[in-house]
Amino acid sequence: MVQLLFFYFALVVIGLGLRIVTCKNPVHSVLLMLLLFFHMAGLYLLLNAEFLAAVQVIVYAGAILVLYLFVLFLVNLREEIKMSPFVQKGKWAGLVAALALLITFLRGVFNFTLGPHGQYTIEKVQQITHTKAMGEAIYTTYILPFEIAGLILLVAVIGGLALAKKEDKGA
């Protein structure tokens, strides 16, 4: 049953992903992406990671996709822009690069071995709930990455505003 559900979610994610890339209308892509994020959340649920499932929907579907939508509205593609490909001559080079990437991924997948089990077994996660397990890990063991994440978010705010907002000259 778990396997069946996994294959359903995984296949839908892959299928929707392909559809999103090939879709001509960017707003339809966004709508399909919304569906895709829900299936991703389903995958997280199968991994007993309920907090991550919720975060997947809140952050990706609720926040990042809204940003995409605003970008789409902002650039306002009334009809599709027919552009020549960015790289005209390097068609073969692109193919080679894509193949190399594929081989790297496949090697990565086949060489994948499970690491040693940590202290959080499924029983323990179920007992103290996933959110608390995450919290305990983040705010004790991984405190430095957490503060670095805070710093990166600060950089993101400043960078985003500096790019999007021009300095008022003379005002």
Added chain:
Amino acid sequence: MELLWILIKIIIVFTVVMIHVMYATYFERKVIGHMQVRMGPMRVGWHGVLQPIADGIKAFFKEDIIPTAADKKVFYAAPLICLISALSAVAVIPFFETFAIANINIGLLYIFAMSSLASYGVVLAGWSSNSKYSFLGGLRSSAQVISYEIAMGLSLVGVMMLAGSLNLSDIVHAQMQSSYKIYLIPQIIGFFVFVVAMFAETNRTPFDLPEAESELVAGYCTEYSGMRFALFFMAEYIGMIVMSCLAVICFLGGWSGPFEVPGIPFFWFILKAYFFIFLYYWVRATLPRYRYDQLMALGWKVLIPLALFNILLTGTIKSLIG
């Protein structure tokens, strides 16, 4: 067997919520009518009690106008997104001890996720209608909802800190065991921020700019008619009910009350939820609409700092007292 029980629960809750949606519209018109020294609906049935049924039948038989310029697929999907996100948020609400459709550990986050989805329905409705009023309404709504979503999320962090759980039933239990019985008293700042954000999240007066009828006709649903319009309407009222229930659960102690009412375990819950729904009407009859820049300034410059201050205050006090 398990499945059957779940379905029965869903159908019960769905029916109750739908009846409440219908009569929420009736009481809204009645309450505001009386506040403005009018009678409200009087024609259909005794004092107009059958008015919502008449409205429902009317909406069902109305023509479904789909503008030629509209993006059909998105136009069809938008009201459904609104309805699904509003209705499925009801699934985690515990109406009384041991009664919730789904008792999940991340109930609060689930409601956040669903309420953030509702803004898609609105913004996509605005975009797909291909009309200026709709587009502006949709844009305003999504910018407003995302601004107040942060304030709402942060205002509930204080509750999470006191309760130590995201499970809505556990939050109520933790409240019963706390010294004040309700979190309204220790979390008064959080409660204030939450209530203001609650009005903005559901696009209700004084923050109903997405459908400000004096400037945007009907905002994002200008081009919608008949049943599709009714779906938006239902979604809005279900959203109000969900937010009221959330306020009851997180700040007013859920189903607990000063004494047990025999036979009606949900008595206190419903009573408190009705208070919030009444508050929606009261505010609508009392306050004028905000200007958009005032709305944004309130969200970003007042509510978010207040909510952050509340978190730091709660953290400091609780770690000092222990």
Added chain:
Amino acid sequence: MIPGTYLPTEYLPILIMLLFATGFGVVTLWVGRFFRLRRPYAEKLIAYESGNPPSAPPRFRFSIKFYLIAILFVVFDVEAIFLYPWALVYDKIGIFAVVEMFLFIFLLLVGYAYAWRKEALEWER
């Protein structure tokens, strides 16, 4: 228990609820098709603009402020997400957790102050 073999059964009602809500919406719209009027004509189907024919395309370029709000929202939303697990475990970890969150919120406030200074929070201007 072995990872990946355990089914999160407590989420089954949520799944059913999602399907139920979708079904309700689709069925009411679909059934209504057989009952409602359908008399379209060209004038009825153009976008509403107070009775005039629509002037200028409706999906105009709008203010960049909406975009700024969305950027700020993404960042602040992620910060809020970090607060949720912290709120559940901070009393277990003790004073150290409060101090580290003070530091995190301080970083957040620096970004917030920058946004305020840059007038990204003002709607007018």
